[in-house]
Amino acid sequence: MSRFEDKIGKNIIEVKRLSHIYGNTDRGIKNISFGVKPAEFIVVAGQNGSGKSTLFRHLNGLLSPTSGEVWIHGKTVSSNLEYARQIVGMIFQDADCQIVGQTVFEDAAFGPENLRLPIGEIHKRTNNALKQLGLLHLKDQNPATLSGGEKRRLAIAGVLTMRPEVIVLDEPFSNLDYAGICDLLSSIIWLHQAGHTIILSTHDIEKVIFYASRMIIIHQGCIVGDDKPEILLKEVEKFGIREPCLSKLGMNIIPWDK
Template identity: 45%
Template sequence: MEPLFSISNLVKTFSPGGETEVRALSGVSLEIREGEFLLISGANGSGKTILMLILAGLMDPDEGELLFRGRPLNTVMGDLRRHLGLIFQDADAQMVGETVAEDIAFGPKNLGLSKAEVEERVQNALAALGLEHKRDRPPRNLSGGEKRRLAVAGILAMGCQTIIMDEPFANLDWPGVVQVLEIIRQLKQEGKTVILLTHELEKVLAFADRLVILDRGIIREDGKPAEVLDRLKDAYGVRDPRKSYGTVADCTWL
């Protein structure tokens, strides 16, 4: 079966040739398959967010090839927009509506759907994420966990089958982390493709089909979580959570 994404030798450099040149990605090659739960981990500055932005078509690489379902990404941007949704680390940055319902409706409206179809999708997304009672609330009054639930609701309302989450546990308390993990478990059970970028493996590793370690813009490891952790080096800046939690299956806060 053809990969959902096929990435070959991606390079991204900022301030090339200057005194402050930074190689954010260096020869990254990766395949991502439909329905896979892929966990990408690495220390701050490893290149995780840059890779996410390139996958989503929001940033161009300097070199390399990126295919979506076998076709160059820049030729299928319309299909990509309907298929893929992003959850940014700063959930407030994604809020566009005056109410929770308006925020969820924003994406479906931009797809050109009828008013009735938009409302049906909003209702379904509110129910799926347990936000019906927040329908008329201002999004900025929600808790951190609820804001991320809202972001997922907007993506589901658009019919997206692939979700990328960038550090989804950042700045959340325990209840917020649990809310996000419940969403992640639901997405996995529904067969969605989930690409999750985090250094907090102890919270979510149990759900992963595959673990990739990114270090200074280079993929150092790629494989089954337990096998990758067995080869883990301290220099990558990623902690093996099994030292505190036991097995990979134990590494979740649910």
């Protein structure tokens, strides 16, 4: 039995009436509520500036809400930051900005070092994560020399070493070529099959919609749709998101990378 299966039915994350407004503008997110169950694959779709990244940064306490609260396994994020960041691993849009170490190994080991794990455990977790993502042979290299796809995989390895239940990916396909996207997509599918809950934001849903079990549409900081993808697909263009080609042609959705 997977270590996540015993929790099926209970929400890992509960977002309750969450708002975050930037300064004196009306930009940000407003009154957002939803729950995340184990092993879900959620696509959060929305135009640029719709509030996807702002929402994600509340899931592990990188931003403090103007009002509302995020709960993880019944604990508030604001008063349990370390716990929240361990459960919810975050992969940012710009892979370069999240590289902390000067070698691939150092970067992947950064999280477990912060969790004050014993040296042996850090080595074990880091080597495992790098092996699973096919980066072990590059462990002494400077991350700046990696390709875009390899950098994204390194970011995933860095998060995996912290053993998170939920992996949040903010626009993971931006600035990647076709091979890089296929490479990353197969890693994300593998993570989901390994039992991780995936929350992924994108404005181009075509690449991941086949694998998603749920879609949330954010428009101008509010949730305007939260249902199974096949139910919402015909409505997405109202909110500035491109409907997948096959759906437009009335055909069944097939995997983008096959």
